[in-house]
Amino acid sequence: MTTVDTDLLPEVEQFLFREARLADEGDYDGWEALWTDDGVYWIPANGDDIDPDTQMSIVFDNRSRIALRVRQLKHDKRHSQNPRSRLRRLLANVEVLETDDDGDVVVGANFIVYESRERGTTIWGGRNEYRLRQVDGQWRMARKKVMLVDNDRPLFTLAFLI
Numbered sequence: 001m002t003t004v005d006t007d008l009l010p011e012v013e014q015f016l017f018r019e020a021r022l023a024d025e026g027d028y029d030g031w032e033a034l035w036t037d038d039g040v041y042w043i044p045a046n047g048d049d050i051d052p053d054t055q056m057s058i059v060f061d062n063r064s065r066i067a068l069r070v071r072q073l074k075h076d077k078r079h080s081q082n083p084r085s086r087l088r089r090l091l092a093n094v095e096v097l098e099t100d101d102d103g104d105v106v107v108g109a110n111f112i113v114y115e116s117r118e119r120g121t122t123i124w125g126g127r128n129e130y131r132l133r134q135v136d137g138q139w140r141m142a143r144k145k146v147m148l149v150d151n152d153r154p155l156f157t158l159a160f161l162i
Contacts, residue, residue, distance in 0.1 A: 005099060012107050012132060013094050015139040020111075023161040024087045028070045031161060036133055036142045039063045043162065048147040058151065058158060073161070085160050086116040091128075104142060105132045113162055122156055125149045 015034075022031040035041075043058040044050050052060045061069060073081060094109040106129065113124040131143035146162050148155070 006096060008096050008099075008105060009094065012096060012105060012130075012139065013091075015132065016091055016094060016107065016109055016128075016130065019141070020089045020091055024089055026073075026084055028073050028161075032067060032070045034139075034141050035063060035066055036135060036140045037063055039066060039141055040143045041066050041069075041146075042143070043146040043148065043158070044151060046152050048151070058148075058155070059146075069161075081159050087113060087160060089113040097129075103134060106130070107132060115160065119156070124158075124162060126151075 019031065019034055021027075022034070039062075041059060041061040042052060043060075044052065045056050045058045050057070059069075090112045091109045092111070094107065097106040097108050099105050109128050109130070111124075111126060111128055115122045115124060126146060126148040129143075129145040129147070130141055132139050133142045134140075148162075
């Protein structure tokens with residue numbers, strides 16, 4: 001690993017803020033366009049450092065599963081999101097954690113997501129870890145790991161992009 005370039009922070013923050021806004025506003029095509037071809041979207045269950053190949057995850061999507069998830073969210077017959085959740089998220093404590101020799105940047109950020117549904121408001125909190133990569137001069141997500149604070153407890157249906 002090379003040393004961390006702190007000048008990257010404002011640039012990657014803007015990328016993360018855009019990703020959060022696209023998810024909140026239901027711009028699924030825009031959100032999907034932020035991924036690399038080998039992207040992985042992972043939400044571990046029962047701990048943050050499990051092995052997703054041998055233990056259950058809440059979500060463990062490769063790129064084709066990400067595309068399928070987006071298609072399902074866009075379909076008006078997805079009953080778990082009809083009507084669609086109203087969402088707003090806050091990102092904080094954004095930090096560039098490392099850069100590797102290939103130019104990938106690992107970024108961490110704490111988050112809170114407010115979800116409003118008929119059942120009331122649910123607050124989701126945790127930490128995201130992103131692996132970002134420049135593709136054709138634009139940042140893209142090669143990996144997003146969402147570590148929910150309460151991933152070891154029964155959860156409401158998580159039928160939106162967190």
